[in-house]
Amino acid sequence: PGVAGTSRLSPHLHFGEIGPRQVWVAAQGAMAMGEAPHAEARRFLSEVGWREFNHTILFHNPQIQTQSFRPEFDGFGWRRDDAAFKAWTQGRTGYPIVDAGMRELWTTGFMHNRVRMIVASFLIKHLLIDWRQGEAWFWDTLVDADLASNVGNWQWVAGSGADAAPYFRIFNPITQGEKFDPRGVYVRRWVPELASLSDSVLHQPWMAHPSSPSARSYPRPIVEHGAARTRALEAYKSLKGN
Numbered sequence: 001p002g003v004a005g006t007s008r009l010s011p012h013l014h015f016g017e018i019g020p021r022q023v024w025v026a027a028q029g030a031m032a033m034g035e036a037p038h039a040e041a042r043r044f045l046s047e048v049g050w051r052e053f054n055h056t057i058l059f060h061n062p063q064i065q066t067q068s069f070r071p072e073f074d075g076f077g078w079r080r081d082d083a084a085f086k087a088w089t090q091g092r093t094g095y096p097i098v099d100a101g102m103r104e105l106w107t108t109g110f111m112h113n114r115v116r117m118i119v120a121s122f123l124i125k126h127l128l129i130d131w132r133q134g135e136a137w138f139w140d141t142l143v144d145a146d147l148a149s150n151v152g153n154w155q156w157v158a159g160s161g162a163d164a165a166p167y168f169r170i171f172n173p174i175t176q177g178e179k180f181d182p183r184g185v186y187v188r189r190w191v192p193e194l195a196s197l198s199d200s201v202l203h204q205p206w207m208a209h210p211s212s213p214s215a216r217s218y219p220r221p222i223v224e225h226g227a228a229r230t231r232a233l234e235a236y237k238s239l240k241g242n
């Protein structure tokens with residue numbers, strides 16, 4: 001997330017300034033000419049494939065704009081928690097990688113795909129808030145807001161979509177931060193009040209010495225990871241068919 005390493009084509013694809021076939025042919029051509037490493041180009045093309053997958057699913061299942069692709073999820077006991085939802089939208093959950101992502105979104109209208117997955121998982125699984133609330137916030141704030149990709153990815157994270165992530169995959173926001181932002185470049189940029197913390201506590205600032213200014217100005221976690229994980233697993237187990 002701290003490196004500008006993706007194409008940033010999503011708004012241009014959404015608004016039709018460039019088409020997926022053009023992208024496909026250009027990437028294939030770059031591979032053939034030896035201008036693009038094969039593994040990376042294939043990875044990129046697979047991302048374009050996810051876009052087409054989501055559009056195909058939505059075309060054939062227009063009801064999934066508002067309903068779960070797997071109907072048993074529509075009986076799920078989502079929580080109504082306006083304070084937690086507001087903290088999530090404002091980047092004040094107390095988990096640095098989540099807050100960095102939400103602040104980047106509000107400031108720029110963009111968020112790296114990995115961080116989108118982390119923040120969506122946090123809303124759905126740690127807070128048990130309906131994926132539709134998160135999807136609506138992304139719809140209002142993303143410059144690449146795209147009905148098929150937004151709905152498809154939110155339902156993928158929730159586990160209610162086509163070929164979705166399994167319900168027991170609950171991202172740990174601490175280890176995800178340590179893995180994908182090990183030097184803290186991304187978190188320090190978007191959560192500047194944590195900038196002076198060492199890498200070892202950056203993704204769990206409550207471990208910093210209580211007298212450090214960061215520990216005082218940054219919120220405590222709104223939910224404890226272990227307890228939230230257990231609660232989510234219990235709630236998901238109650239779904240028929242899981």
Ligand SMILES: Cc1cc2nc3c(=O)[nH]c(=O)nc-3n(C[C@H](O)[C@H](O)[C@H](O)COP(=O)(O)OP(=O)(O)OC[C@H]3O[C@@H](n4cnc5c(N)ncnc54)[C@H](O)[C@@H]3O)c2cc1C
Nearest residue numbers: 006007008009010047048050051113116145146149150153
């Ligand atoms: C919860 C959530 C919501 C999302 N909402 C949207 C959305 O509203 N609009 C949107 O375009 N993408 C959405 N995505 C997918 C993805 O995050 C963005 O397409 C990607 O980050 C855009 O950056 P890029 O153009 O640099 O991507 P690159 O990595 O360069 O990928 C190239 C292109 O492939 C497509 N693509 C990449 N990943 C995905 C994916 N997971 N699903 C569908 N298409 C993909 C995009 O069109 C993208 O421009 C969402 C992902 C998540 C987890």
